Amino acid sequence: MTILVTGSTGTIGTQVLHFLQSHPQGAGTTVRALTRSPDTARLPAGITVIKGDLSDVDSVRAALKGVSTLFLLAPNAADELTQAMLALNAARDAGVKGIVYLSVFQGEAYADVPHFASKVTVERMTQALGLPATILRPAYFMQNDLRQNDALLGGGVYGMPVGAKGISMVDIRDIGEAAANALLRREHTESPLPGETYELVGPEALTGNDLAALWSKVLARPIKYGGDDLEALEQRLKGFGPAWLAYDMVLMMRRYQGDGAVASASDIARLTGLLGHPPRTYQAFATDTAASWAQA
Known part of the structure; x- marks a missing residue:
């Protein structure tokens, strides 16, 4: 009984590892964490560290030996699609009985x-x-x-130009918990389970003005929405990463501004069933964050 977690040292991977370790069904399950830098990776005790990279298919094949369930998170890289497809093919060849894939x-x-x-x-693959x-x-x-x-x-x-249509933002803790629940459910079945899909969303759709008002309340000071300037966003993002990724993020935000990303009641109900509790609210996240900022 072995689960392999890719993207193990990143924002989502660390949450997945945390919830796997704290889950009542996690006892007796070996968890491997794939990382390019095992010597510097700060992972929870009890996690088996495996050196590897999704861009190195031989390292992926080696990491998959003896693995029964895979958590697949492909990085925001120019060859993200190739990396994910090769990993899935390697998992199929290795006889993995369960896969949890982080899509969008x-x-x-x-x-x-x-x-x-x-x-x-x-997903289509x-x-x-x-x-x-x-x-x-x-x-x-x-x-974010x-x-x-x-x-x-x-x-x-x-300052994030999310627009006026609304986005059902999700807390990363809900992503980690949902992934751990799905992984362990697949891990603890003798036969492979059929395919399934969950939308990981928050319970309310928030606009830029909504978020400014919410932060005003939480911080007890006036906060205004910075507007929908995507050119300024692209320039800021170029300071943190490559130009292609900055443009990719701008294209996403343009669609958020034009169409929104609003969850349905059935999406929220289905996620509630997987989590075992309602998804966390943005106000709860903001309140926790403001408290940590105050302490710092």
Whole structure:
């Protein structure tokens, strides 16, 4: 009984490992964490560290030996699609009985956003080949707004140009918990389970003005929405990563502004069933975040 977690040291992978370890059914399950830098990886005690990279298919094959269930998170890389498809083929060849793949909310609708389109293609691969996969489709992460601390605290501005249509943002803790639940359910069955899909979303759809008002309440100071300037966003993002990725993120935000990303009541109810509790609210995230900022 062995689970392999890819992307193990990143934002989502660390949450998946945490919830696997704290889950009542996690006892007796070996968890391997794939990382390019095992010597410097800070992982929970009891996790088996495996050196590897999704861009190195031989290392993926080696990591999959003896693995029964795979959590697949492909990085935001120019060859994300290739990495994910090769990993799935290697998992099939290795006889893995269960897969949990991290896709994206409303990927089918956003055909012009590269990292959305690649994830939809991977979903189609699992369906076409009948792979025993749980597809998790997270919306925009609430924790992305941790980068807003300077703008909120220093400038009194909520600066992410999310627009006025609304986004059902998801807490990364719900992503990690949902993934752990799905992984362990597949791990503890003798025969592969059929394919299934969950939208990982928050319980409310929030606009830029909604978020500014919410932060005003939580921080007890006036906060305004910074507007929908995508050119300024692209320039900021270029300071943190490659130009192609900055443009990819701008294309995503353009679609958020034009169409929104709003979950249905049935999406929320289905996720509640997987989690065993309602998804976390943005206000709860913001309240926790404001308290940690105050302590710092």
